[in-house]
Amino acid sequence: MFNSLSDRLTATFKNLRGKGRLSEADIDGTAREIRRALLDADVAVPVVRQFIAAVKERALGEDLSKALNPAQQVVKIVNEELVNILGGKTRNLEFAKTPPTVIMLAGLQGAGKTTLAGKLSKWLKDQGHTPLLVACDLQRPNAVTQLQVNGQRAGVPVFAPHPGVQSEHEEATGDPVKVALDGVAEAKQKLHDVVIIDTAGRLGVDEVLMTQARDIRNAVQADEVLFVIDAMIGQDAVTTAQAFNEGVNFTGVVLTKLDGDARGGAALSVASVTGKPVMFSSTGEGLKDFEVFHPDRMASRILDMGDVLTLIEQA
Amino acid sequence: VKTNNIFGKGLLSLLSTDDIDEDVWDEIEETLLLADLGTDASMELVDNLRDRVTIEGSKDPAAVKQMLREELIKLIDPTLDRSLDDDRLGTDPSVMMVVGVNGVGKTTTVGKLARVLVAEDKDVILGAADTFRAAAAEQLTTWGARIGVPTVRSDVEGADPASVAFDAVAAGVENEVDVVLVDTAGRLQNKAGLMDELGKIKRVIEKKAPVREVLLVIDATTGQNGLSQAKVFSEAVNVTGIVLTKLDGTAKGGIVVAIQRQLGVPVKLIGLGEGADDLAPFETEAFVEALLAE
Ligand SMILES: Nc1nc2c(ncn2[C@@H]2O[C@H](COP(=O)(O)OP(=O)(O)OP(=O)(O)O)[C@@H](O)[C@H]2O)c(=O)[nH]1
Numbered sequence: 001m002f003n004s005l006s007d008r009l010t011a012t013f014k015n016l017r018g019k020g021r022l023s024e025a026d027i028d029g030t031a032r033e034i035r036r037a038l039l040d041a042d043v044a045v046p047v048v049r050q051f052i053a054a055v056k057e058r059a060l061g062e063d064l065s066k067a068l069n070p071a072q073q074v075v076k077i078v079n080e081e082l083v084n085i086l087g088g089k090t091r092n093l094e095f096a097k098t099p100p101t102v103i104m105l106a107g108l109q110g111a112g113k114t115t116l117a118g119k120l121s122k123w124l125k126d127q128g129h130t131p132l133l134v135a136c137d138l139q140r141p142n143a144v145t146q147l148q149v150n151g152q153r154a155g156v157p158v159f160a161p162h163p164g165v166q167s168e169h170e171e172a173t174g175d176p177v178k179v180a181l182d183g184v185a186e187a188k189q190k191l192h193d194v195v196i197i198d199t200a201g202r203l204g205v206d207e208v209l210m211t212q213a214r215d216i217r218n219a220v221q222a223d224e225v226l227f228v229i230d231a232m233i234g235q236d237a238v239t240t241a242q243a244f245n246e247g248v249n250f251t252g253v254v255l256t257k258l259d260g261d262a263r264g265g266a267a268l269s270v271a272s273v274t275g276k277p278v279m280f281s282s283t284g285e286g287l288k289d290f291e292v293f294h295p296d297r298m299a300s301r302i303l304d305m306g307d308v309l310t311l312i313e314q315a
Numbered sequence: 316v317k318t319n320n321i322f323g324k325g326l327l328s329l330l331s332t333d334d335i336d337e338d339v340w341d342e343i344e345e346t347l348l349l350a351d352l353g354t355d356a357s358m359e360l361v362d363n364l365r366d367r368v369t370i371e372g373s374k375d376p377a378a379v380k381q382m383l384r385e386e387l388i389k390l391i392d393p394t395l396d397r398s399l400d401d402d403r404l405g406t407d408p409s410v411m412m413v414v415g416v417n418g419v420g421k422t423t424t425v426g427k428l429a430r431v432l433v434a435e436d437k438d439v440i441l442g443a444a445d446t447f448r449a450a451a452a453e454q455l456t457t458w459g460a461r462i463g464v465p466t467v468r469s470d471v472e473g474a475d476p477a478s479v480a481f482d483a484v485a486a487g488v489e490n491e492v493d494v495v496l497v498d499t500a501g502r503l504q505n506k507a508g509l510m511d512e513l514g515k516i517k518r519v520i521e522k523k524a525p526v527r528e529v530l531l532v533i534d535a536t537t538g539q540n541g542l543s544q545a546k547v548f549s550e551a552v553n554v555t556g557i558v559l560t561k562l563d564g565t566a567k568g569g570i571v572v573a574i575q576r577q578l579g580v581p582v583k584l585i586g587l588g589e590g591a592d593d594l595a596p597f598e599t600e601a602f603v604e605a606l607l608a609e
Pocket residue numbers: 107108109110111112113114115116137140143199200201202256257258259260282283284285289417418448501503
């Protein structure tokens with residue numbers, strides 16, 4: 001039994017060493033190992049299937065480089081294709097011509113939206129913007145308090161006209177769509193140039209809540225809708241990303257909890273299935289644990305490619 | 316709640332074809348992978364199924380369907396004890412810690428579990444040992460108020476979680492409650508410092524009363540990382556059961572199959588929503604049925 005992709009590819013490379021050309025069978029062997037590594041990294045099954053087919057086609061069709069042996073060539077192609085899907089459309093936040101720019105956060109329960117709201121507001125503030133946080137999760141117990149604490153830590157004001165669910169208010173009341181609208185009005189009046197709207201977590205299959213999210217998006221004419229997704233997610237990434245894409249037509253993706261040791265195949269799944277760019281990485285619980293997404297690093301991470309690229313040098 | 320059953324639909328329609336060729340086996344494997352069973356468990360399951368089909372010489376779709384069901388049940392192991400150790404022992408309440416990575420549903424599970432215990436006429440106290448995340452103690456206190464049970468918390472942000480946990484257990488002993496439920500901060504298993512802290516919380520509690528259950532909460536959407544979560548948390552605090560949350564979504568939670576297979580830790584409870592009543596006991600057959608349902 002081999003543990004890592006590098007181990008398995010080393011074995012494959014051994015068989016290939018000394019061969020001048022790559023046969024279809026050789027490519028199949030390498031492809032099998034890569035398939036397994038992608039699956040172990042939680043890349044979604046349909047995405048893996050498509051990806052492997054594309055890699056095989058390219059490996060067979062391409063002129064072989066003199067500098068690399070054929071197996072190295074396959075790995076190089078895999079790496080390039082990964083970066084291509086992950087980073088094909090990397091871009092920065094787009095700001096509205098007439099402020100305020102409205103950024104809405106959406107995603108499954110517990111993905112990291114409220115934490116991200118704080119980080120994003122701090123990041124923008126440090127760049128000279130004057131963001132306003134808006135508390136539209138009136139449902140999860142103390143979500144509003146949580147955002148207020150994050151805002152305070154970031155030194156960014158929080159618009160929270162409704163307390164949401166708290167010990168004194170145990171049932172969900174209040175209208176998140178109205179809070180969002182009022183938040184944007186507040187920002188205009190107080191001259192905040194960016195509005196960040198935190199929303200409640202919701203499931204892709206929850207029609208009622210998905211409609212509510214769409215209503216918020218439409219009401220405030222959000223300039224950016226960021227789909228926040230946990231890097232530890234497995235095969236459900238595709239179903240969920242599709243549901244949110246149809247539900248709120250998000251404009252970009254934020255991958256959270258990348259400070260963990262999950263390989264993060266979801267990045268590839270979501271980018272590949274929705275064609276939407278991954279824009280930011282969330283890398284911890286602290287306010288500063290946030291960065292612009294790096295497709296090349298993500299490619300290495302998914303396929304354990306750091307080791308694999310070293311292997312290429314050694315081969 | 317409507318769930319998406321790629322697993323069931325694909326498989327059962329595949330198995331309705333008369334002839335089981337190589338492509339069909341590949342597709343069976345893919346459908347298992349789609350439920351997050353992982354490559355090891357999926358490949359092993361398919362191998363076992365192939366062997367049985369060869370040995371028993373059966374290509375009857377209904378029989379193969381039944382075999383698959385049996386193999387899955389065998390993997391999940393219905394003989395494991397899935398009950399909670401929730402009775403007082405002498406002067407000690409049953410102390411339960413709820414642990415897991417960030418955002419999986421620990422605090423919500425504490426609230427729901429308290430509801431179940433209260434419904435069984437048990438006295439319960441909650442301990443807010445997440446002193447780290449913004450408004451975590453407030454969140455738990457809201458749950459306590461909902462259920463009508465007291466919450467022991469610190470008013471100091473960033474207080475020592477072990478001492479809050481100790482205070483909660485001490486209050487539980489003093490008030491002769493049946494169960495003390497200790498909520499802990501989310502932590503990723505690769506953070507050694509935070510895992511040490513969790514071990515310390517448990518040790519400090521045990522100066523007062525033994526910890527009888529350590530429930531690891533796993534989010535059903537979790538992929539292969541769930542196995543590493545279970546391994547590392549088990550090493551740190553000896554997990555006694557899994558709570559599989561968010562099964563009301565489209566995810567199947569198949570990673571728990573691998574967890575039970577490798578670690579023998581049983582899934583005890585499942586989470587089916589955000590409300591106080593959305594907690595249920597885990598049932599192997601129902602879980603497998605859900606995997607295979609059309
Ligand atoms: N380690 C780590 N933890 C994170 C990261 N982002 C968020 N968290 C933690 O994940 C948990 C959930 O984060 P929240 O911001 O509350 O998630 P949410 O999406 O707002 O959750 P709901 O509002 O309940 O849907 C908290 O414990 C956060 O501290 C990250 O990048 N790394």
